[in-house]
Amino acid sequence: MGISADPPERNLAWARELKLPFKLLSDRDGSAARQWGVWDDTWNLTKRVTFVLDRGGRIRYVETGGLAIETDRTLDALTKLARAK
Incomplete structure (x- = not known):
């Protein structure tokens, strides 16, 4: 989501x-x-962050970076998590 x-x-x-x-x-x-x-009090807005959670709801990976979020790294984290089942 x-x-x-x-x-x-x-x-x-x-x-x-x-x-x-x-x-x-x-x-x-x-x-x-x-x-x-991930709330930025200085600018009064939400930071751009991607969290990858496992089925148990535990955070397994976090990607931050504003508009420069690295989707390749996020996809790698998802792939590794899927393989670890």
Whole structure:
């Protein structure tokens, strides 16, 4: 799933446009971002972060980097996790 501070309507439109195979949830008040430690108090916004969790809900990989998130590294982490089953 993906979570952003955008309104649900925008997330739905974006998910349809990109044909995303997962849901995008809306965190309008930033409460989820604060709980996950990715809220930026200086700019009052959510940082761009990707978390890879295992089936037990444990964080196995974190990728940060604003607009420069490295999808290849995230995909590698997902592949390794899938192989470790």
